[in-house]
Amino acid sequence: MVVLGLWQAAGAAGWLNPYLLPPPxxxxxxxxxxxxxxxxxxxxxxxxxxxxxxxxxxxxVALPLGVLAAASPRIRAYLQPLIELLRPIPPIAWIxxxxxxxxxxxxxxxxxxTFVAAFFPxxxxxxxxxxxxxxxxxNAAKSMGAGRRMLLLDVALPSALPFIITGLRISLGFAWMxxxxxxxxxxxxxxxxxxxxxxxxxNTAEVICGMITIGLVGYLMNEGILLLERRFSWKPLQ
Amino acid sequence: xxxYLFSIKDLSKSFKDPKNGVSLPVLSDLSLEIKRGEFISxxxxxxxxxTTLLYHMGGFLRPDAxxxxxxxxxxxxxxxxxxxxxxxxxxxxxxxxxxxxEFPVKARGVPSGERRKIARKYINMVHLNGFENxxxxxxxxxxxxxxxxxxxxxxxxxVVLMDEPFASLDNITREIMQEEILRLWSEVGKTFILxxxxxxxxxxxxxxxxxxxxxxGRVKESVEIDLPEPRSPEVKAHSRFAALKKHLTRSxxxxxxxxxxxxKDPEPAWDPGFPI
Numbered sequence: 107m108v109v110l111g112l113w114q115a116a117g118a119a120g121w122l123n124p125y126l127l128p129p130p131x132x133x134x135x136x137x138x139x140x141x142x143x144x145x146x147x148x149x150x151x152x153x154x155x156x157x158x159x160x161x162x163x164x165x166x167v168a169l170p171l172g173v174l175a176a177a178s179p180r181i182r183a184y185l186q187p188l189i190e191l192l193r194p195i196p197p198i199a200w201i202x203x204x205x206x207x208x209x210x211x212x213x214x215x216x217x218x219x220t221f222v223a224a225f226f227p228x229x230x231x232x233x234x235x236x237x238x239x240x241x242x243x244x245n246a247a248k249s250m251g252a253g254r255r256m257l258l259l260d261v262a263l264p265s266a267l268p269f270i271i272t273g274l275r276i277s278l279g280f281a282w283m284x285x286x287x288x289x290x291x292x293x294x295x296x297x298x299x300x301x302x303x304x305x306x307x308x309n310t311a312e313v314i315c316g317m318i319t320i321g322l323v324g325y326l327m328n329e330g331i332l333l334l335e336r337r338f339s340w341k342p343l344q
Numbered sequence: 345x346x347x348y349l350f351s352i353k354d355l356s357k358s359f360k361d362p363k364n365g366v367s368l369p370v371l372s373d374l375s376l377e378i379k380r381g382e383f384i385s386x387x388x389x390x391x392x393x394x395t396t397l398l399y400h401m402g403g404f405l406r407p408d409a410x411x412x413x414x415x416x417x418x419x420x421x422x423x424x425x426x427x428x429x430x431x432x433x434x435x436x437x438x439x440x441x442x443x444x445x446e447f448p449v450k451a452r453g454v455p456s457g458e459r460r461k462i463a464r465k466y467i468n469m470v471h472l473n474g475f476e477n478x479x480x481x482x483x484x485x486x487x488x489x490x491x492x493x494x495x496x497x498x499x500x501x502x503v504v505l506m507d508e509p510f511a512s513l514d515n516i517t518r519e520i521m522q523e524e525i526l527r528l529w530s531e532v533g534k535t536f537i538l539x540x541x542x543x544x545x546x547x548x549x550x551x552x553x554x555x556x557x558x559x560x561g562r563v564k565e566s567v568e569i570d571l572p573e574p575r576s577p578e579v580k581a582h583s584r585f586a587a588l589k590k591h592l593t594r595s596x597x598x599x600x601x602x603x604x605x606x607x608k609d610p611e612p613a614w615d616p617g618f619p620i
Contacts, residue, residue, distance in 0.1 A: 246434030250448035251424035264438040340438035
């Protein structure tokens, strides 16, 4: 509060260049205006939609692939070098290629970026979750006559669930950061687009307002999954 | 074929140290026959291969040489007919007591409504009713073990293989669970095989005690326990109990001393991945 007060006072006294750092009241005004017209909500939902779409496809690909890689040494031998080669490439570095493949218009380029961002944490956590199953549980399940289906659905996946949910949380946070970056470059909606377009018009208050929204949404998503983690985790969290 | 439930002949098993390839013989030419309906304990110094023997009967390990036959056919894989209660019970922490006990029932394809009824029957049998919806981490050691036993019985086993099932219980709970298991044994009329290093426990519970030699393990002797039936804690005060205990203590002591003497020689120390 003190900092905000000093900041506001400094702005009013004319010590701050409003184009570089507008005072808090100015940012608050930007919030009210963008929120009132539904503009802010629209951009937020656009970004969220891309993140969830990318995450959805990442789940579709990374979960089965992670299970397969953990279960079969052959598949692991094929996949591991490929994954380890692709993983160091930041999702943002895929943006130029995504633009070439999917164009600047529409959601597909951004969806692709969030998919890339979400894939690796999810894959790696699923993989190590399944690899961490206790021998004791596997032996117990086998001695009770469990077939492959039960070994997967009643033993392997629930045993790995705490890992998978952690993977989901990391994926979601990472995809959220990357979608903003993708929208800065190749989109006509979303929070990334909103701060970029306002930057070009020197609406610095709107830029900061967009940044705060990004932070808030990211925070809420993280809290949401932490809730999920507590609800579905059989392992007490440390 | 033979009338024995288990017939183990000249069983040998070694484990190879993955680092230097040195192989350590754990069982050597072990032969043992077990009749249907027996309650039999296997005792021996630590590292003598008790658990290894049990894992062969369970179907988790394959012999290097010799054979393990169950109902006349070689044991090739785990089977619910030969269920195992592991040291830490192996309960699934992500399932409730009910879910755990339902597991083997589900595995043999019983539809879900009926599954629940069957599971409840076994939960009642071990006096765990009221805890159907608890998770294993919410249960005490004794209750966890009851859940493990209910789950094992839900397999409708012919044989129950128990690997030090009382190891993590306090003394009182341990005694209660021993009597509980004896009660279940006489109720269900199945074969129970117990691996333990507790002499009192072995004598009190079994009709026969197998003493294993120091590693590499083989059967040193098989002692019939001719104590009055049904067993109650009073038999521990019986003079025959004391005589059997004296005999078995001497027999076991010899083997433990061999193990200790050998431990003074440098030997490959490594972990085969489970207790041997």
